[in-house]
Amino acid sequence: MAHTAYPQSYYAASANPVPQRPALQGEVETDVCIIGAGYTGLSTALFLLENGFKVSIVEAAKVGFGASGRNGGQIVNSYSRDIDVIERTVGPKQAQLLGQMAFEGGRIIRERIAKYDIQCDLKDGGVFAALTSKQMGHLESQKKLWERYGHTQLELMDEKRIREVVATDNYVGGMLDMSGGHIHPLNLALGEAAAVESLGGVIYEQSPATRIERGxxxxxxxxxxxxxxxxxxxxxxxxxxxxxPELASKSMPCGTQVITTEPLSDEVAASLLPQDYCVEDCNYLLDYYRLTGDKRLIYGGGVVYGARDPANIEAIIRPKMLKTFPQLKDVKIDFAWTGNFLLTLSRLPQVGRIGDNIYYSQGCSGHGVTYTHLAGKVLAEALRGQAERFDAFAGLPHYPFPGGRLFQVPFSAIGAWYYTLRDKLGV
Incomplete structure (x- = not known):
């Protein structure tokens, strides 16, 4: 079967040991069948199992094969579009509910790690780094916005302060979120899968869903x-x-690229990121980076619309890394890989129900690590008959891409070019 082994990523190379999981053979009956053993599926399964449901998961490849096992490993709060955009899009009650949930995903991740003793290199602290005074102004507004929803572990940083946490001259300031942080994302998924199985859930790998018979x-x-x-x-x-098919027209897979250096000396690692926080900048197409548990630098960025794999990932990302940390010019790159995330036109997640009994969540738009864990809880609540929070997400408008799948890539690339130009010009 094609493309069902993990990519040659740092995460796959440093993954915790896992059991062999068989493919589905014959007929099985269950309360809930989940398609996909990434964070959304695993989080949903755990919440359902903890509430007495019988759960089976079918996975086309292996646990965490997709974005869940390839991402930058950063715990970032809120959604790809922030709460102020949601407030302008929907009514006050719905906005209030979605705003209250914006910081829940990170808490769920930490609860899971503690409850099920998941070894995934959890570190606290995430930095949003501003390249311009305009971006710094956005961070000041974002801090006020988040605090309005009770999120208080935030510190604005001026130019001097951000250089104490990131050894680069690129930034004019930033914001530190101590409830953000970073993890080994594949080991988090593998730990959650083990937790699912410990509660009686069954995961079938190498078992792609080929058809859903509705009824x-x-x-x-x-x-x-x-x-x-x-x-x-x-x-x-x-x-x-x-x-x-109803979901395919309203979303587009996009690729992001990641590289990982050879292990750095303790001195070099501590000089780059002394507090071991993760960092993302505030550009529309942002760069993100952090240290791993064994002191490598992981650096990611760039978007390939339509999710084609670029020929030379290192050639795309290494210059970005060196622009941030020129002191790494002689450092070897040990791993380079790409992974897909799902973009929606609004950049807000799509949650809903098809008929009476098929539920879905998709389209994290690059902001999935925390959102998917929240989505699992919200989907599980809906299946238990508590739909208020599910309905708040389901009420967000879904837009098809102009011209359907044919024009998704050019339209999105033009939009990204426009925003990237704005970032470069500082307007």
């Missing part, structure tokens, strides 16, 4: 088996393909 009792088909369920949760995100 009063939906059936999920895979190449060698089928699962009859009361409910289906679609959690494939950028790796879903055309399994659910």
């Amino acid at each position: 009063a009792n939906p059936v999920v088909h895979t190449p060698q088996g089928r699962i009859k369920a009361k409910f289906v949760v679609v959690a494939g995100n950028a790796y879903l393909g055309n399994l659910v």
Whole structure:
């Protein structure tokens, strides 16, 4: 079966040991069949299992194969579009609910790590770095906005202060969020999968969903088996393909690129990021970086619309890294990989129900690590009959891309070019 082994990433090379998980064979019955063993699927499964549901997960490749096991590993609060945009888009009650949930995903991650003793190099502290005074103004507004929703672990940093936490001259200031932080993302997913299995959940790997038979009792088909369920949760995100056509037209897979250096000496690592915080800048197409548990620098950025794999990832990302840290010019790159995330036109997540019993969440738009963990809780609540928070997400408008799939890539690339130009010009 093509493309079902992990990419040659640092995360795959440093993953915790995992059991062999068989493919689905024959017929199985369950309460909830979840499609996709990434963060959305695993988080949903854990909340359901903790509430007495019988759960089976089908995964086309391996646990955390997609964005969950390839991302920058940063715990970043809120959504890809912040709460002020949501306030302008929806009514006050819905905005209030979504605003209150904006900081819950990070708490859920920490609860999971503690409860199930997941070894994934958790570190506290995330920095939003401003390259211009305009971006610094946005951070000042963002701090006030977040504090209005009770999020108080924030510190604005001037030029002198940010240089104490990031050894570069690039930034005019920033904001430190101590409830942000970073993790080894694949080991988080693998730990959550082990937790799912410890509660009686079953995960079938190498078992792509090929068809969902809709009806009063939906059936999920895979190449060698089928699962009859009361409910289906679609959690494939950028790796879903055309399994659910209604969702495909409203979202677009995009690729992001990541490189990892050879291990750095303790002195060099401490000189780059003395407090071991993770960092992302405030550009529209942002760069992000952090240290790993074994003192490598992970650096990511760039977006490939339509999710083609670029020929030379290091050639795209290494210059960005050296612009931030020229002192790394002689450092070797040990790993380079790409992974897809799912972009929506509004850059807000898409949550909803198809018929009475097929639920979905998708389209984190590059902001998925915390959101997916929240989504799992919200989907599980809805299946238990508590739909208020689910409805707040489901009420967000979904827009199809202009011209359908054919024009998604050029339209999005033009939009990104426009915003990148604005970032460069500082307007």
